[in-house]
Amino acid sequence: MHLAVNILTPEVRRVPGLLAIQSDLSYALPRLKDYGYDSLELITTDPLSIDREELERTISEHGFSLVAINTGRVRGELGLSLTSPDDFVRINSIMRTKEIIDFASIWAIPVNIGILRGTIKEGGGETTTREKLISALSVLSKYAERKNVDLMIETVARPMMDFLNTLDEAENLINSVGSPALHLMYDFSQMELEEEDMYKAMEMHMSNARHLHFADTERKVPGKGKIDWRRVMSVLSDKKYQYDASIEVLPVPDEMKAAEDCARYLLPLLSAYGLK
Numbered sequence: 001m002h003l004a005v006n007i008l009t010p011e012v013r014r015v016p017g018l019l020a021i022q023s024d025l026s027y028a029l030p031r032l033k034d035y036g037y038d039s040l041e042l043i044t045t046d047p048l049s050i051d052r053e054e055l056e057r058t059i060s061e062h063g064f065s066l067v068a069i070n071t072g073r074v075r076g077e078l079g080l081s082l083t084s085p086d087d088f089v090r091i092n093s094i095m096r097t098k099e100i101i102d103f104a105s106i107w108a109i110p111v112n113i114g115i116l117r118g119t120i121k122e123g124g125g126e127t128t129t130r131e132k133l134i135s136a137l138s139v140l141s142k143y144a145e146r147k148n149v150d151l152m153i154e155t156v157a158r159p160m161m162d163f164l165n166t167l168d169e170a171e172n173l174i175n176s177v178g179s180p181a182l183h184l185m186y187d188f189s190q191m192e193l194e195e196e197d198m199y200k201a202m203e204m205h206m207s208n209a210r211h212l213h214f215a216d217t218e219r220k221v222p223g224k225g226k227i228d229w230r231r232v233m234s235v236l237s238d239k240k241y242q243y244d245a246s247i248e249v250l251p252v253p254d255e256m257k258a259a260e261d262c263a264r265y266l267l268p269l270l271s272a273y274g275l276k
Helices: 025-035 052-061 072-074 087-105 126-147 166-178 187-193 198-208 229-238 255-272
Strands: 005-006 038-045 067-068 112-114 151-155 180-186 211-215 244-247
Touching: 005 025, 005 067, 005 255, 025 052, 025 067, 025 255, 038 229, 067 087, 067 244, 072 087, 072 180, 087 112, 087 126, 087 198, 087 255, 126 151, 126 166, 126 180, 151 166, 151 198, 166 198, 180 187, 180 198, 187 198, 198 229, 244 255
Parallel strands: 005 038, 005 244, 038 067, 067 112, 112 151, 151 180, 180 211, 211 244
Antiparallel strands: none
């Protein structure tokens, strides 16, 4: 398993409190390497604006690989939604996600769909919103299949999102779409809020998990909240999880110190359970 950090691509607006490294890559990557990281999860809003050759050169020079692309700021910054009642917004959301899939296909890495899916409240009711999402995901999944890219539904807790809050709900939606390109993504801070038994839910759905977000309760650094990380690692090891993970924690006291604290706690634990 590669342990990655979330990092913003150049076009994404810098906002205090984001769950990502916002510093310039030339500053952040040498320090992250010293902490023990070897991989990145990119947060992008407009991949067509990125100098891809420069990005690849910078990442390669510092010995990093890419493991996933995060679409959260596509909604958070641009206001796009796959279930918007506005046809123009919904179509643009699908188009932008296809551009991100194209970007991900360069490295054959997965793309997450979390808050980008929108909400029932905004979408016009549960049935309508679910139908819109299934329609959008059917289009995007077929496109992703052709590009050899996996899409991942990330469960998000209430009140941020008002549907697909649990792994059971997300798995049922995935089955409704019926695409081999559509999978699950675990976010432990979100799961701790919504799952009746987070560890049992992990076990039940592990075969379809393609990426993980490590964060403790209240998005604290792992080991500083209520989650039993040894039990998490035991499940991952027992179920032979073979994919990657990223940290997604609050930048407290700052983004680099939070990343350092995560690495100091998680890397020895991953090694102890044969996951690193």
